[in-house]
Amino acid sequence: MKFTIQKLPFTLTLLAAMSTLAGSPALAQTSPARGALQSSDDMPLPDYLGLLGQIAPAAEEGAKAYLTAFQQRCGHALSTAELRRSMTQGDGDPVLMGLIRASHLRDAAARDQWVQRLRCPGKEAR
Template sequence: MKHRTAPMSRLAPRLVAVALAACAGLPVWGQTSPARGALPNSNAYGEEMPLDDYLGLLQRIAPAAEAGARAYLAAFQRRCGRPMRISELRRAFSQGDGDPVLLGLIRANHLRDAAGEAQWARQVRCPGGSTP
């Protein structure tokens, strides 16, 4: 009996998105100090975790995805004239099957395909369609 499996190139971004979503949703417990009572929650990020922390987690889970995400962030900065927010990057990973441009950059980076990376970077879309 044959089993059909998704190619790794299609499955990896989904696994990364699931792992990051799981990490972001974990509860964090504060510590207490006998002298001062409860300490502030050192992992409370409010609405957005720092980008470096997010990329660090991504690097541990899937180094190619982290490198592709960095290329995506750089292309967004160049094309849109502002840095991408972490919420936008997380959405690019998690909406549907993931942003095809982000996934293309991850694949091109993994294959060390500079021409492919440049081609994908030119396709980055800015919010509201404001691409220079």
């Protein structure tokens, strides 16, 4: 029970951050030089990660680890929309959530274990 109680504030903060980033069209703006974007689906990945880092630095670190692992294991990069869906559908992709938690705890061994669990859509992991 102790583990669950310690995990609750982190989980609530993370869920609030993901909800904010997932549904707010106001966040789909860039610098005046680049102009406004059509929707949050078009938000550049660096902007999305930067906003995530402002709300929850461990979430940004975990998301970056997830993106890197996905690229290496699956052979292609995720878009901002795909990453956002991985964070917000249901309880979130378990691997992504595990990587965020490992980043929060600074647990490199757990991070490595979660990377090994990553599965590519439509095929087995390499």
